[in-house]
Amino acid sequence: MTDSPAFEPSKGGVVGQPVNRVDGHAKVTGQAQYAAEYLLPNLTYAALKTSSIAKGRLKSIDTAAALREPGVLAVFTHENLPKMAQTPNTLAGKYAIYGMHMAFMPLTGNEIFYSAQPVAVVVADTFERATQAAALVQVTYEEARPVASYQSANAEVFDPNGQGYVFDLKKVVRGNPQASLAASAVQVKATYVHPINHHNPMEPGATIAHWEAPDRVTVYDSTQAVAMAQSSLATILGLPQEQVRVVTKFIGGGFGCKFNLWPHTVLATLAAKAVGRPVKLVLTRQQMFTSLGHREDQEQTITLGARQDGKLTTLIHEKTSTTSPWDIFAEPNGAILNWLYACPNYQSSHRVARANVMTSTYMRAPGESPGSVAMECGLDELAAKLGLDPLEIRLRNYANLDPGTGQPWSSKGLKECYARGAELFGWSKRSLEPGVTRDGRLLVGWGMATASYPVRPAQGRARVRLYADGHALVQTSATDLGTGTYTVITQVAADALGLPMANVRFELGDSNLPTAPASGSSVAAATVSSSVYLAIQDVWQRLTALAVRDSQSPLFKALPADVVREQDQLVLKKNPSKREKFSALLQRQGLADIEGVGNSKSGEGYEADQIAFDNKPGTKQTKRSMYSFGVHFCEVKVDPDLGTVHVTRWVSVMDGGRILNSKTARSQIIGGSIMGIGAALMEGTNRDEQYARYTNADLAGYHVPINADIPDMQVEFIDGHDPYVNAMGVKGIGEVAMVGTVAAVANAVYHATGKRVRSFPIVPSKVLGSDAV
Amino acid sequence: MDNNFFNKLTSDQPSDGSRRSFMKQAGGIVGLALAPPFVAQADRLTAFSKTVAGVSPMQLKVNGTVRTIQAEPRVTLLDALREHLHLTGTKKGCDHGQCGACTVHVNGRRIVSCLTLAVMNQGQEITTIEGLARGSELHPLQEAFIKHDAFQCGYCTSGQIMSGVACVQEGHATTDHQAREWMSGNICRCGAYPNILAAVREVAGQQAKG
Ligand code: FES
Ligand code: FES
Numbered sequence: 002m003t004d005s006p007a008f009e010p011s012k013g014g015v016v017g018q019p020v021n022r023v024d025g026h027a028k029v030t031g032q033a034q035y036a037a038e039y040l041l042p043n044l045t046y047a048a049l050k051t052s053s054i055a056k057g058r059l060k061s062i063d064t065a066a067a068l069r070e071p072g073v074l075a076v077f078t079h080e081n082l083p084k085m086a087q088t089p090n091t092l093a094g095k096y097a098i099y100g101m102h103m104a105f106m107p108l109t110g111n112e113i114f115y116s117a118q119p120v121a122v123v124v125a126d127t128f129e130r131a132t133q134a135a136a137l138v139q140v141t142y143e144e145a146r147p148v149a150s151y152q153s154a155n156a157e158v159f160d161p162n163g164q165g166y167v168f169d170l171k172k173v174v175r176g177n178p179q180a181s182l183a184a185s186a187v188q189v190k191a192t193y194v195h196p197i198n199h200h201n202p203m204e205p206g207a208t209i210a211h212w213e214a215p216d217r218v219t220v221y222d223s224t225q226a227v228a229m230a231q232s233s234l235a236t237i238l239g240l241p242q243e244q245v246r247v248v249t250k251f252i253g254g255g256f257g258c259k260f261n262l263w264p265h266t267v268l269a270t271l272a273a274k275a276v277g278r279p280v281k282l283v284l285t286r287q288q289m290f291t292s293l294g295h296r297e298d299q300e301q302t303i304t305l306g307a308r309q310d311g312k313l314t315t316l317i318h319e320k321t322s323t324t325s326p327w328d329i330f331a332e333p334n335g336a337i338l339n340w341l342y343a344c345p346n347y348q349s350s351h352r353v354a355r356a357n358v359m360t361s362t363y364m365r366a367p368g369e370s371p372g373s374v375a376m377e378c379g380l381d382e383l384a385a386k387l388g389l390d391p392l393e394i395r396l397r398n399y400a401n402l403d404p405g406t407g408q409p410w411s412s413k414g415l416k417e418c419y420a421r422g423a424e425l426f427g428w429s430k431r432s433l434e435p436g437v438t439r440d441g442r443l444l445v446g447w448g449m450a451t452a453s454y455p456v457r458p459a460q461g462r463a464r465v466r467l468y469a470d471g472h473a474l475v476q477t478s479a480t481d482l483g484t485g486t487y488t489v490i491t492q493v494a495a496d497a498l499g500l501p502m503a504n505v506r507f508e509l510g511d512s513n514l515p516t517a518p519a520s521g522s523s524v525a526a527a528t529v530s531s532s533v534y535l536a537i538q539d540v541w542q543r544l545t546a547l548a549v550r551d552s553q554s555p556l557f558k559a560l561p562a563d564v565v566r567e568q569d570q571l572v573l574k575k576n577p578s579k580r581e582k583f584s585a586l587l588q589r590q591g592l593a594d595i596e597g598v599g600n601s602k603s604g605e606g607y608e609a610d611q612i613a614f615d616n617k618p619g620t621k622q623t624k625r626s627m628y629s630f631g632v633h634f635c636e637v638k639v640d641p642d643l644g645t646v647h648v649t650r651w652v653s654v655m656d657g658g659r660i661l662n663s664k665t666a667r668s669q670i671i672g673g674s675i676m677g678i679g680a681a682l683m684e685g686t687n688r689d690e691q692y693a694r695y696t697n698a699d700l701a702g703y704h705v706p707i708n709a710d711i712p713d714m715q716v717e718f719i720d721g722h723d724p725y726v727n728a729m730g731v732k733g734i735g736e737v738a739m740v741g742t743v744a745a746v747a748n749a750v751y752h753a754t755g756k757r758v759r760s761f762p763i764v765p766s767k768v769l770g771s772d773a774v
Numbered sequence: 775m776d777n778n779f780f781n782k783l784t785s786d787q788p789s790d791g792s793r794r795s796f797m798k799q800a801g802g803i804v805g806l807a808l809a810p811p812f813v814a815q816a817d818r819l820t821a822f823s824k825t826v827a828g829v830s831p832m833q834l835k836v837n838g839t840v841r842t843i844q845a846e847p848r849v850t851l852l853d854a855l856r857e858h859l860h861l862t863g864t865k866k867g868c869d870h871g872q873c874g875a876c877t878v879h880v881n882g883r884r885i886v887s888c889l890t891l892a893v894m895n896q897g898q899e900i901t902t903i904e905g906l907a908r909g910s911e912l913h914p915l916q917e918a919f920i921k922h923d924a925f926q927c928g929y930c931t932s933g934q935i936m937s938g939v940a941c942v943q944e945g946h947a948t949t950d951h952q953a954r955e956w957m958s959g960n961i962c963r964c965g966a967y968p969n970i971l972a973a974v975r976e977v978a979g980q981q982a983k984g
């Protein structure tokens with residue numbers, strides 16, 4: 002195999018450049034159209050009535066008053082909701098529906114499993130009338146005592162022992178952790194407690210379902226995954242996939258909660274079918290806390306064993322968290338401990354308890370983000386105990402091979418990240434001792450943490466149509482969550498076609514287009530850019546085939562393998578004076594356009610040979626471990642009297658493989674870091690112990706970072722084109738951005754105050770109070 | 775048109791449609807149905823239309839154009855813009871005055887449009903994100919948002935820009951610290967804050983230079 006990625010950026014090309022977003026104009030003028038913003042004739046509005054109890058049964062549900070309201074078209078309950086061809090209400094049922102996360106669909110029976118579970122859907126001619134009528138649906142309940150969380154006295158904690166959904170939650174043991182721990186010179190054991198976190202994208206979940214025929218529906222949905230949503234809906238509705246179309250041209254953030262299909266989309270689609278008019282359902286902010294999952298409440302205990310010089314001998318991780326009545330889902334926190342540092346003995350295990358909550362779900366770097374809190378705070382505690390600098394202990398445990406598998410890395414620029422980050426931050430000036438640095442009366446603390454996230458396997462397809470007039474249309478069903486997909490793919494296509502960006506139009510967000518993977522797990526940029534790049538290779542191959550058979554072409558009778566591309570021309574390698582523009586070729590052939598398709602794989606399963614149209618075929622590669630890496634440095638100032646923590650400086654240096662656009666990439670890293678600052682210092686949803694109901698389910702009660710919480714932030718990338726991950730050499734940055742951030746803040750708070758707060762978020766009462774040690 | 779609801783606010787209070795000013799205004803509407811003394815106040819609120827019960831015609835002057843909608847008096851300005859006028863650039867993030875996504879200008883001042891009723895804004899100059907550019911020429915802050923990548927998903931962006939334009943006009947963007955505080959009524963979950971600040975800083979700097 003070649004040592005360079007299949008993609009070769011052209012000289013002075015746009016790939017990697019900090020170009021402005023191609024959808025920027027639409028976004029700053031309010032023209033970008035989100036799911037709830039399609040103007041359809043006869044549009045109606047749906048509103049949900051949700052349960053006021055968390056566990057029990059519906060005794061009665063009286064819709065008469067709601068139905069009497071003017072403009073009300075229908076009220077659906079479990080008694081009259083149109084039947085689904087497949088419900089997810091058993092595990093087998095859920096597995097039959099590709100893309101369904103939760104093994105439960107509301108309005109399919111009279112049992113209540115969680116607070117604010119939908120019990121009725123009202124459809125009316127205006128939003129106000131639907132909302133008002135929903136309030137008039139009268140419900141009585143037979144109430145039972147719910148379980149609020151794994152911490153509740155009535156919770157039953159158990160070992161899921163491999164039965165986990167998506168993440169199997171098996172106990173993993175490498176080496177002999179118990180013996181090595183007993184023999185280790187130093188030990189640290191610490192438990193970190195995390196509340197529920199909610200994604201809270203600014204755009205609420207929203208659906209417009211429009212049945213264009215009795216057996217054909219278009220669903221405008223706020224989803225990260227149009228193709229997967231199409232598949233889920235088709236199975237639930239009992240329709241061939243081709244008769245279900247899902248459209249998401251713009252999505253107002255997702256962060257994982259819009260990855261899978263959730264009940265509200267199904268309810269809106271069924272209601273639309275029954276009323277025979279398009280139905281719009283937009284979740285309220287309050288309903289956002291009980292409709293699209295959350296990051297589960299959890300605690301994790303890490304035990305580290307080390308030699309006196311700080312070299313790790315043992316890592317043991319145990320996690321306990323809350324899951325739903327139907328699913329066994331937990332983020333696999335322990336996974337990251339298996340690859341992050343060179344440590345010969347490792348163990349991770351999970352325990353869960355069922356409670357009356359909906360199923361938790363993926364939230365930005367699921368597993369790695371909270372797992373890195375245990376690893377990175379734990380390591381910080383070990384460093385403090387040994388009197389070592391936190392960066393030094395990380396260097397002493399640097400893994401040159403993947404400790405979990407013994408495999409080489411596909412690429413790893415972490416050492417460069419450490420060095421550059423430390424330099425930018427001025428880390429060498431950090432006092433070893435905590436609680437001694439002051440700025441006036443404020444305590445100053447510096448913390449850091451490592452970031453890493455796997456290159457997850459994914460594949461996707463794309464289609465490229467190149468017109469003789471020098472324009473191109475690029476299509477795949479990907480979504481742009483704000484990550485910059487529109488822009489970076491346009492850059493890649495322009496580069497590989499030899500056209501200016503303005504001549505390339507990239508269309509996404511429609512299940513009618515070639516299938517791209519869901520935007521999640523940081524696979525979008527890698528997979529979509531690779532499939533577009535390969536589709537363009539296909540275009541050039543087809544053009545070459547035309548040219549060598551065309552007696553009027555300068556390339557007539559050339560061997561296709563001898564033809565290369567330069568900008569928008571085909572060129573004979575041995576005699577570069579023989580060349581032709583694609584437009585001239587197409588025009589002579591009487592072709593208005595030519596199309597190519599590409600199927601790309603990323604991560605495990607990617608075979609780096611036979612990729613590029615003009616690339617040498619390679620030999621089979623050895624298996625490699627594929628991860629993005631990075632480091633975050635954080636400065637906080639803590640008010641010793643008030644306990645308030647303010648982040649005052651931030652530096653992130655990342656190795657995400659090839660960076661397609663340094664401007665949008667920087668924004669992603671900043672965004673992930675800010676989400677981490679939120680999780681560290683302010684975010685948490687509280688569930689009432691008695692009623693198992695959220696007590697702060699809105700944006701006044703659930704605090705996310707605001708502008709005043711955030712300093713200027715410095716971000717740099719280590720340019721690490723990775724030849725082993727995919728045709729573009731992209732490893733991905735969306736999730737790794739958040740990994741380590743919570744720990745960097747927490748470690749800085751420790752350095753400022755000398756106190757370890759192990760319960761998140763680190764609010765002033767904990768900084769001042771007895772929670773700290 | 776008497777606009778004393780806004781004039782009552784002093785310049786160092788955010789005139790962002792706070793709960794208190796909303797209650798005052800909503801009181802006017804309820805008053806119409808309940809008590810004669812409030813009728814005069816309700817009259818003031820209905821500069822173009824005399825009727826505010828049931829579905830009624832209402833006239834809203836948005837981005838310089840007066841448009842008539844048929845809506846109930848309980849329709850918020852936000853929903854009137856989005857659902858009746860199909861000006862969907864103004865976003866709904868919370869419907870409770872907690873996020874700033876719905877920020878528009880009324881008579882040149884920023885308010886959250888989810889906390890005011892459409893009927894109360896008859897006769898006012900309403901400006902939304904769609905009306906900020908002059909033809910194809912973007913407002914300098916729109917340009918600055920693109921240049922500094924001051925958004926990702928774009929859902930908070932209309933509100934951020936409307937807020938930012940007002941923030942600069944109010945003179946609340948003269949220092950970074952002050953601009954951060956006065957832009958803190960607008961949540962960006964994508965976390966574009968440093969870039970938003972850079973855009974606001976740049977435009978405030980331009981305007982200071984004149
Ligand atoms: S929608 Fe008006 S403040 Fe959130
Ligand atoms: S750009 Fe997405 S919320 Fe601000």
